[in-house]
Amino acid sequence: MTEVIDGNAVAEEIRAGVSDCVETLTDTGVKPGLATVLMSDDPASETYVSMKQRDCEEVGIEGIHVDVDNDAPAEELYDTVERLNDDDDVHGVLVQKPFVDQVDERRVLRTIAPEKDVDAFHPANVGRLVAGDPRFKPCTPHGIQRLLESVDVETEGKEAVVVGRSDIVGKPMANMLFSKSAGGNATTTVCHSRTEDLAAHTRRADIVVAAAGRPEFITGDMVSEGCVVVDVGINRVERDGDSELVGDVAYDEVAEKAAAITPVPGGVGPMTRAMLLYNTVKAASAESGVDVELP
Template sequence: MTEIIDGNAVASEIREELTGAIETLADAGARPGLATVLMGDDPASQTYVNMKQRDCEEVGIESVHVDVEGDAPPSALYETIGNLNEDPAVHGYIVQAPVPDHVDYREVIRRVDPAKDVDGFHPENVGRLVAGDARFRPCTPHGVQKLLESADVDIEGKDVTIVGRSDIVGKPLANLLIQKAEDGNATVTVCHSRTDDLGEKTRNADIVVAAVGVPELIDGSMISEDTVVIDVGVNRVEADTEKGYELVGDVDFESTEERASAITPVPGGVGPMTRAMLLYNTVKAASLQEEIDVSLP
């Protein structure tokens, strides 16, 4: 019988385990602080920011939100970033993507203090990740690792096919899974939109991670029996529902579930883990900056 990997349940466990570390820091006068920055009024981004703020409140992390007008010059955003870099009460922060077209997001990331870059996107943190000395593991890839661990999936020596080569998921996840570590030592193939015969690559994998942003690209015919399938994609498609749409992953769940040994649903799979690992990175950032040892899950 196929195991449905419940991301909501695993994320809840991680948040619960973080509360002890948060209180240890708070008792030492260093309650972790996370800031979110939103430039513009993108509805989806506003929803994500609100969820992250609510997560902070639930676990006892101090949260701050900063809005920047969408038509403001890049310097307005850079000034906000500079202020957060200097604020000792803010241990970590994120600039919610996407930013308006007139702002270079790569330049935004370069201006973030690497010690407060709890997304793990700054070039310094990317370099440390590749070198096997990560300060922060990017939230979604780290969440994928935690989900595999929760399902008792041993990846050592396994063939993993990642569909997607983004800087946010595909590339950092590949780097994490190949490293000489307890949760690494896999053989990783990274596929993308120009990969010839994608189905051949996915059928040869013990574990498939779909993170390409194409609704239901991968179906059951592209998966071998007893493969573990992690679906990172969240896509809004038209549907005959009250909202007029539904959320689907990059994997056709119905046909793939029949063949997989374990699979994540959408929603309720990787998504909650991304938010939980942001809290994890914030607590770790506070621990490092305040030089207070805490136990992390």
């Protein structure tokens, strides 16, 4: 019987723990604050920011949002981030992607103060993760790690394959899976669009993390019986004139073989948002010196 890993349920447990941490910090005079910055008129980006602000409100984090005109010079965005870095009421800064053409993405990531970089994309935070001393774990890989823990999936000694090599998911996920300090200890392979005979790699895996950005890319014949499959993808496809949300995994056929699998939606997505709240509280705790018991 395939176990469907319920990201909504696990995320709700983490959010409840975050709410308790916020209460503890608030009682000492520290109100955790998360600032979101948007320089885009993309409706999807606006929706993502609204969801993150709503999440903050629900757990008691102070949500601060700043809109930057998408026709403004890039310097206006960089200056906005610098102001938030200097704001003592802001413990986390998130600049919503995608960026407009005039903005240098790498400069944005370098401009966010590392101690407020709750996405964990600043080069200093990436370096600390690789070195085994993370300030923050990136939200999506950390969320995946917690999902695996929720269904007692042991990664140590297992074969893990990550399909995708993005800076946001693929690279940090692979690092956390094989890293001793991150508790992974798996033998980890990173595959991508240039990988020859991808199915040969995924079929030998005990754990497959699909983060390729291609709808239903991982099919039933590409996985082994009893594997664990984590689907990071979110793709809209048109079927019979209707729009449908699917992952990077052909869910129905892969679920027939997997011991456990994440659905889309309701799997990894809620966890990414929950771990953003987690990192914000962790940042507030570190900045204030007030210890909290993170969930």
